[in-house]
Amino acid sequence: MPLRGLLLYLSEHPGLRRWVETSAIARRLSSRFIAGDTLDDALKVCLRIKSQGISATLDYLGENVRSLEEAAACRDMYLRALRAMKEAGIHPNVSLKLTQFGLDLDAEACEANVARLVDCAASIGGFVRIDMESSAYTSRTIDIATRLHERFGSCGTVIQAYLIRSAEDVENLNRRRVRVRLCKGAYLEPPTIAYPSKREVDQNYLRLADALLAQGEYPAIATHDPKMIAGVRERASEYCDASSRFEFQMLYGIRRDLQRRLVAQGYRLRLYIPFGEAWYPYFMRRLAERPANLLFLARGFWR
Ligand code: FDA
Numbered sequence: 001m002p003l004r005g006l007l008l009y010l011s012e013h014p015g016l017r018r019w020v021e022t023s024a025i026a027r028r029l030s031s032r033f034i035a036g037d038t039l040d041d042a043l044k045v046c047l048r049i050k051s052q053g054i055s056a057t058l059d060y061l062g063e064n065v066r067s068l069e070e071a072a073a074c075r076d077m078y079l080r081a082l083r084a085m086k087e088a089g090i091h092p093n094v095s096l097k098l099t100q101f102g103l104d105l106d107a108e109a110c111e112a113n114v115a116r117l118v119d120c121a122a123s124i125g126g127f128v129r130i131d132m133e134s135s136a137y138t139s140r141t142i143d144i145a146t147r148l149h150e151r152f153g154s155c156g157t158v159i160q161a162y163l164i165r166s167a168e169d170v171e172n173l174n175r176r177r178v179r180v181r182l183c184k185g186a187y188l189e190p191p192t193i194a195y196p197s198k199r200e201v202d203q204n205y206l207r208l209a210d211a212l213l214a215q216g217e218y219p220a221i222a223t224h225d226p227k228m229i230a231g232v233r234e235r236a237s238e239y240c241d242a243s244s245r246f247e248f249q250m251l252y253g254i255r256r257d258l259q260r261r262l263v264a265q266g267y268r269l270r271l272y273i274p275f276g277e278a279w280y281p282y283f284m285r286r287l288a289e290r291p292a293n294l295l296f297l298a299r300g301f302w303r
Contacts, residue, residue, distance in 0.1 A: 003291045008188040011284030021280045029297055030283045033253045034061070035275045039081055042275035045252065046090045053263045054271055055247070057093040057129060058085065061276035064099045068109055071102030075113040077276075082117070082126050092126030095272060097133055098141055111144050115151065122154040129179075129220075132158035134187040135194070142169060149178045158222075160185030161205035162194045170208050174215040181220035181249060182208055186285045206231045213239070213246060220270065222249040224258060233267075244268065251286070 010016055020026045035045040039060075046056040058081050065071045078094055085092040096117070102110040118128045130145045132138065138160075145157035156179030159166050163185060173180050184201050185194070195201045205223070209232050212219035221232050229248065239245055247268035250259055262269050274282055287293045 003294075004288045005188055007284055007288035007291070011281045011288065017280040020283075021277065027279075030279050032296075033251065033274070033283060033286050034279045035252060035273050037275065037277050039077070039084060039275065042081070042273055043084060043088055043090070045273055046085065047088065049271055050090060052260075054259065054269050055091060055093065056085075056271055056273050057095045057127075057249075059095045059131070059272060059274040059282075060100075061274050061282055062100045062278040063097045063133065063281060064104060065102060066105075068102050068105055071100065071105070071110065071113055074100050075117060078117050079120055082120055082124065086124045086126065092121060092124055093129070093270070094121070094126075095129040095131050097131045098137060098144065099133060103137065103140065107140065111147070114144065114155075115148060118148045118152045118155045122152040126154065127179075128155050129181060130155065130157045132160055132183075132185075135163065135189050138163065138165070138169075142173070146173070146176055146178055149176065156180060156217075156220075158183060159208065161208055162189060162201045164193055164195065166204065166208055167211070170211050170216070174211065174217070177217045179217045179219070180212055181222050182212060183222040184225075186289065202227065206235075210235055216246075219246045220249045221246055222272075224250055224255040226258065229258070229262070254286075 035042040042058050046058070049056060060074060060077045060081060062074055065074065078096060081094055082092040096114070098110055098114070101113040114128070114130070121128045130141055132141055141157055145155055148155040158181045159169055159173070161182065161184050170180060182205065184205060195204060202225070205228055209221060209228070213232070213235055223229065236246065247270050248262055249270045249272060252271050252273045259269060259271070287297070
């Protein structure tokens with residue numbers, strides 16, 4: 001199994017997760033990608049990047065909760081996050097995963113939980129992005145995001161360029177004016193439904209970005225790949241108000257050099273800022289994206 005596959009497999013390993021999440025050294029090393037354990041930690045980061053001209057979306061870490069009580073507690077934390085952002089003068093914008101809101105346990109309860117959040121976001125001029133998880137959840141995520149968008153506005157979702165189905169999904173979401181964040185995709189998927197090579201994923205990414213820039217509702221171009229960014233900038237330059245028709249998005253702690261450059265060139269940039277104690281699966285997906293990060297990890301342990 002290639003290293004990416006192994007790391008993604010281990011990202012779902014409960015024993016390793018328990019061990020890593022309680023290790024003080026691992027916690028310190030993960031701080032490169034995670035804002036901190038608490039909402040306060042995350043708000044400090046939002047304010048810091050705001051002073052650099054960068055917006056934020058907050059992610060309270062957690063996925064695949066095991067009870068509806070846990071799901072309700074996550075929803076309440078997100079409600080607090082939206083209101084706290086508003087009070088701190090930060091545009092209220094959060095990103096969540098449906099399995100954290102109870103999708104595996106009770107789909108109706110899950111949708112009701114997210115509806116409360118989107119309702120709250122709409123009432124304070126905020127926005128809720130429903131992240132995309134593995135392909136087992138794609139259709140359900142798109143359906144829920146579309147329904148909530150139709151009820152409240154203020155809700156969008158994510159499309160993964162590695163999935164073969166994505167061109168059709170983008171077309172449908174564009175028609176319904178649902179806001180899309182385009183990313184490459186971070187899970188382990190079989191070649192029957194996902195492009196297996198980076199070249200094909202990149203080609204599809206640019207095709208989808210094209211469709212979103214031409215017909216989408218304020219798309220978010222989420223990538224750290226300079227080639228994708230250059231392709232999108234070239235396409236966007238065909239529009240006269242190019243830099244306000246879309247935004248770039250990146251993950252906290254990744255390619256800060258590129259982040260600064262885009263902002264200096266006048267592009268809108270939003271950082272995805274994760275916080276909370278359940279950071280293991282998120283951290284492992286970041287390692288899988290760039291196994292060279294393992295060297296950084298090894299150096300940290302050695303020191
Ligand atoms: P690619 O993986 O080709 O990397 C390009 C370059 O970026 C690398 O050469 C390296 O320089 C840098 N880089 C990328 N990842 C790095 C890392 N972990 N550490 C250090 N450098 C790194 N996925 C998903 O399935 N569902 C979702 O909802 C989301 N949401 C999301 C939001 C935002 C704002 C972003 C930026 C990304 C996501 N993703 C996601 C993750 C996404 O699918 C993808 O796994 C990562 O963004 C990495 O892909 P890149 O487009 O950066 O390209």
